[in-house]
Amino acid sequence: MTNAQASQNSNDNLRYERGLAKLQQIDGEGGVKVVESLAGIAPDFARLLIEFPFGDIYSRPGLDLRSREIAVVAALTAMGNAAPQLKVHIQGALNVGVTRNEVVEVIMQMAVYAGFPAxxxxxTAAREVFTADDEKSAQPLAEPRALVETP
Structure with a gap:
């Protein structure tokens, strides 16, 4: 391995680590599950998904995560054909401090530019995320298990 290759590998590893940390900050389990779902079919794509959007773009200093997630919710809504990704990013927006009302307003704003169907x-995606979030919040915490079982 040449010095240039070693330097490139080191840079890629830094991008990956930075991207994984940002992904977990925004999407928590949801983002990690998306990446894990790609492991069997396209592990290189999973790595790119972490390195470029999250390691490079989301990590830039120009916008805070809240603003970035608002923009992503708007863009995915306008696309009209990315419901699974939209749901992940609606949850991500909530995770970084965007309110439900703000999510709804951003989506409604897209009717002007992307049309009523979008x-x-x-x-519909927002309602599903909100409902799932409410159901998860309503579940009682599991009873702690004893570390050592008594006979």
């Missing part, structure tokens, strides 16, 4: 699909 906004309706976005609102």
């Amino acid at each position: 906004a309706l699909n976005g609102l």
